[in-house]
Amino acid sequence: MAKKSNTKQTTVTPGFFTLLKEFFTNERTRFISGLIISFVTVYVGLSLISFFFTGGIDQSKIDNVPLGDLVLNKGSVSNWTGVRGAYLADLLMNRWFGISSFVILFFLGSLGAKLMNLNNVSLLRRFIFSATLLIWGSLFFAFVFLKGYEDTFIYLGGQHGYYLSEKMINNIGVPGTFLFILGTFLIIAVFCSKRTIPFLQKLFSFSWFRERFDRKKTSMSGTVEEESGDLIAEFDTEKELEEAESQFENKAPAEKTVRLTYADAIEEDSFEINVPQGEEVYESFAEPVRPSEVVDDVLFTIDVPTGDDDVYDGSSMGEYDPKLDLSQYRYPTTDLLKKYDVGDHQVDMEEQKANQTRIKTTLENFGINIASIKATVGPTLTLYEVIPEAGVRISKIRNLEDDIALSLSALGIRIIAPMPGKGTIGIEVPNKDPQIVSMQSVIASRKFQECKYDLPVALGKTITNEIYMFDLCKMPHLLVAGATGQGKSVGLNAIITSLLYKKHPSELKFVLVDPKMVEFSIYSEIERHYLAKLPDADKAIITDFTKVIQTLNSLCKEMDDRYDLLMKAHTRNIKEYNEKFIKRRLNPEKGHKYMPYIVVIIDEFGDLIMTAGKEIELPIARIAQKARAVGIHMVIATQRPSTNIITGTIKANFPARLAFRVSSMIDSRTILDSPGANQLIGRGDLLFSQGNDMIRVQCAFVDTPEVEQVASFIGSQQGYPTAFQLPEYVGENDGDKMPGAVDLSDRDPLFDEAARLLVIQQQGSTSLIQRKFAIGYNRAGRLMDQLEAAGIVGPFEGSKARQVLIQDEYNLERLLNSLK
Numbered sequence: 001m002a003k004k005s006n007t008k009q010t011t012v013t014p015g016f017f018t019l020l021k022e023f024f025t026n027e028r029t030r031f032i033s034g035l036i037i038s039f040v041t042v043y044v045g046l047s048l049i050s051f052f053f054t055g056g057i058d059q060s061k062i063d064n065v066p067l068g069d070l071v072l073n074k075g076s077v078s079n080w081t082g083v084r085g086a087y088l089a090d091l092l093m094n095r096w097f098g099i100s101s102f103v104i105l106f107f108l109g110s111l112g113a114k115l116m117n118l119n120n121v122s123l124l125r126r127f128i129f130s131a132t133l134l135i136w137g138s139l140f141f142a143f144v145f146l147k148g149y150e151d152t153f154i155y156l157g158g159q160h161g162y163y164l165s166e167k168m169i170n171n172i173g174v175p176g177t178f179l180f181i182l183g184t185f186l187i188i189a190v191f192c193s194k195r196t197i198p199f200l201q202k203l204f205s206f207s208w209f210r211e212r213f214d215r216k217k218t219s220m221s222g223t224v225e226e227e228s229g230d231l232i233a234e235f236d237t238e239k240e241l242e243e244a245e246s247q248f249e250n251k252a253p254a255e256k257t258v259r260l261t262y263a264d265a266i267e268e269d270s271f272e273i274n275v276p277q278g279e280e281v282y283e284s285f286a287e288p289v290r291p292s293e294v295v296d297d298v299l300f301t302i303d304v305p306t307g308d309d310d311v312y313d314g315s316s317m318g319e320y321d322p323k324l325d326l327s328q329y330r331y332p333t334t335d336l337l338k339k340y341d342v343g344d345h346q347v348d349m350e351e352q353k354a355n356q357t358r359i360k361t362t363l364e365n366f367g368i369n370i371a372s373i374k375a376t377v378g379p380t381l382t383l384y385e386v387i388p389e390a391g392v393r394i395s396k397i398r399n400l401e402d403d404i405a406l407s408l409s410a411l412g413i414r415i416i417a418p419m420p421g422k423g424t425i426g427i428e429v430p431n432k433d434p435q436i437v438s439m440q441s442v443i444a445s446r447k448f449q450e451c452k453y454d455l456p457v458a459l460g461k462t463i464t465n466e467i468y469m470f471d472l473c474k475m476p477h478l479l480v481a482g483a484t485g486q487g488k489s490v491g492l493n494a495i496i497t498s499l500l501y502k503k504h505p506s507e508l509k510f511v512l513v514d515p516k517m518v519e520f521s522i523y524s525e526i527e528r529h530y531l532a533k534l535p536d537a538d539k540a541i542i543t544d545f546t547k548v549i550q551t552l553n554s555l556c557k558e559m560d561d562r563y564d565l566l567m568k569a570h571t572r573n574i575k576e577y578n579e580k581f582i583k584r585r586l587n588p589e590k591g592h593k594y595m596p597y598i599v600v601i602i603d604e605f606g607d608l609i610m611t612a613g614k615e616i617e618l619p620i621a622r623i624a625q626k627a628r629a630v631g632i633h634m635v636i637a638t639q640r641p642s643t644n645i646i647t648g649t650i651k652a653n654f655p656a657r658l659a660f661r662v663s664s665m666i667d668s669r670t671i672l673d674s675p676g677a678n679q680l681i682g683r684g685d686l687l688f689s690q691g692n693d694m695i696r697v698q699c700a701f702v703d704t705p706e707v708e709q710v711a712s713f714i715g716s717q718q719g720y721p722t723a724f725q726l727p728e729y730v731g732e733n734d735g736d737k738m739p740g741a742v743d744l745s746d747r748d749p750l751f752d753e754a755a756r757l758l759v760i761q762q763q764g765s766t767s768l769i770q771r772k773f774a775i776g777y778n779r780a781g782r783l784m785d786q787l788e789a790a791g792i793v794g795p796f797e798g799s800k801a802r803q804v805l806i807q808d809e810y811n812l813e814r815l816l817n818s819l820k
């Protein structure tokens with residue numbers, strides 16, 4: 001029998017250094033420090049500016065006087081910032097770095113702003129940049145203003161600069177120092193801007209000079225030819241032409257060219273002069289013309305079309321920051337959540353011993369002898385791991401489940417025989433005094449805070465008191481089921497809350513469907529931050545059936561649109577796409593945009609299926625099958641886990657299942673494909689299955705007032721002007737205002753896409769449109785009528801497909817443009 005030492009849990013009081021670290025990382029401390037640094041920066045700035053006007057007068061009072069004496073003498077200096085300011089300005093300007101001391105202010109300003117969360121710059125980079133510029137600037141100014149600096153009250157390079165510059169001149173002479181300063185300047189510029197290298201390459205290759213020269217040459221002959229063209233256009237008769245020629249000869253210096261052009265002109269009736277204008281050619285082509293390509297005065301250029309997305313490179317603008325619009329956004333803090341933990345949770349040794357004895361005697365009564373028994377005490381359950389003596393059949397123990405439950409007089413006993421990965425048999429027994437696992441303890445845990453998942457969900461704690469987390473991105477969709485009152489709503493709130501604590505509003509949007517109308521109403525406050533809705537919807541939280549259907553179809557459209565963008569960007573999933581977009585490798589003018597993850601949460605999904613059937617099931621299945629790569633994830637919850645609700649299609653597409661307590665083993669099988677959920681103890685006790693593994697977790701508890709606090713913390717901050725707009729969805733029965741009449745000004749949103757599809761496939765088939773866009777027959781038929789009215793397809797031909805009247809995409813695009 002395993003001996004258990006008295007495992008009194010102790011609470012660890014945070015040490016001095018932890019408190020100190022907490023103090024300095026605390027947002028308030030950072031803000032106040034930032035504010036102080038900003039004010040100091042302004043003060044130093046004023047002192048430096050004042051120095052230009054008052055430095056001369058103050059010089060005699062400050063020079064060689066210790067600061068202490070100066071302070072006693074206060075009031076006698078003219079600097080606007082008093083004795084200390086005058087002293088500081090003198091120190092920075094004259095004794096240290098001269099005029100480039102202003103760079104220090106630039107760094108201090110950046111530091112202050114960063115601490116106050118006003119910008120997000122890299123301080124290390126700013127520091128290296130500022131320090132380099134400070135030293136270089138001081139040397140530069142000292143070198144430039146070297147002569148007679150001692151006679152002025154202001155040393156523009158500071159003593160540091162003058163010392164350095166004199167030393168360098170002694171060693172490498174004036175030209176050497178000049179080259180050093182220029183060289184270091186260019187190196188700094190190369191590090192600061194990506195355009196420096198191409199600029200320098202152009203400069204050093206003297207191509208600018210040749211270009212100018214060539215342009216000048218071209219424009220000279222251009223002017224001449226242009227003038228000749230005009231003249232010829234104006235004077236038709238030969239006589240007039242002769243007159244013109246004589247006029248022209250007087251004007252034109254480049255005789256030979258002109259005469260040739262003239263001869264050509266007279267021979268051909270219609271005369272056109274194409275004058276290549278140097279500058280225009282240079283600008284309108286992606287690549288400048290290299291001198292080697294100018295052969296015999298014929299300008300030969302290669303046009304590289306920039307239409308392909310791959311070619312776009314906006315990296316010179318720096319990285320795109322999706323959080324910039326809400327750069328001031330503050331993530332919710334953990335103090336908004338309640339601490340339920342009672343502190344030092346004491347293991348009830350008596351209970352443990354009694355349970356062990358009972359398990360042992362019950363098993364012995366049935367002829368099963370035990371070699372050892374070990375207990376692991378979780379927040380709500382204790383796991384007893386039993387090793388039976390050799391020769392005992394496992395199925396025998398499994399069959400005794402009810403008898404052991406009876407002898408322990410406890411509900412919710414679950415026997416795991418054998419424990420996967422361990423050579424033991426597990427018996428889970430609920431504790432008499434279950435602990436609440438607070439959302440606060442889970443969110444504040446290091447594991448959650450440091451986790452790098454894309455969509456992290458902190459579900460609760462396992463039997464071994466470990467935080468259990470998963471990445472919703474990897475699931476990729478989740479089915480939640482459980483009888484009423486067993487903790488489903490709390491579970492959904494825990495999922496939403498975890499995501500709110502980790503994701504910025506620009507990175508995540510929720511679509512919340514709440515037929516009960518009460519569960520998600522608390523989230524209405526975060527509509528402009530985190531919610532997505534249809535363009536014409538009043539509220540983002542969807543409570544009525546028709547809107548659910550529209551929203552799901554709209555999500556299908558969003559999914560298709562995202563796939564299109566992914567395809568154009570040659571990326572495989574949303575992560576790669578967003579990375580490419582952030583690096584500005586995708587052109588926003590071509591429709592590319594940063595894609596937030598979309599998490600669709602549907603509560604009481606059973607009610608929806610019962611009411612709307614396939615209309616709901618099909619879009620859900622479509623999204624579940626395809627949407628993972630484009631960052632759309634679904635969590636659907638039901639309290640009726642029957643087969644007509646959790647259908648085969650739904651089950652096949654939701655590999656991750658979360659089961660709270662259900663009333664029967666059949667329900668448990670419907671959700672998890674195995675029994676177990678019927679033996680849970682309720683109040684957030686759940687089984688989480690991800691394909692083959694199954695784990696028992698105590699769901700974190702988050703109460704409505706806590707969620708309200710988090711929502712109002714977010715809601716009180718600046719948000720986007722509106723909720724995230726989902727694409728417009730035209731329903732199957734919408735839009736049929738006048739049967740038979742086709743109004744091309746009111747085209748279906750899929751019109752252009754459908755036209756392209758038919759022209760590419762050269763097949764005028766309604767069912768092709770239906771299949772490709774997953775729309776009903778009515779809508780596809782209406783689209784076909786519109787395509788016919790626009791002259792893209794021919795008339796209806798019975799069972800045969802319609803004829804496609806446009807042969808290629810080029811003509812189609814022209815037609816589509818003309819319809820706009």
Ligand SMILES: Nc1ncnc2c1ncn2[C@@H]1O[C@H](COP(=O)(O)OP(=O)(O)OP(=O)(O)O)[C@@H](O)[C@H]1O
Pocket residue numbers: 436437482483484485486487488489490491639683684685698699700701702
């Ligand atoms: N994780 C948990 N820890 C402790 N208690 C919990 C937990 N989850 C739920 N409970 C308790 O169970 C009650 C019911 O939970 P909840 O409202 O989530 O049930 P439900 O399954 O959503 O019910 P319904 O389907 O009727 O809405 C809560 O009020 C709370 O007292």
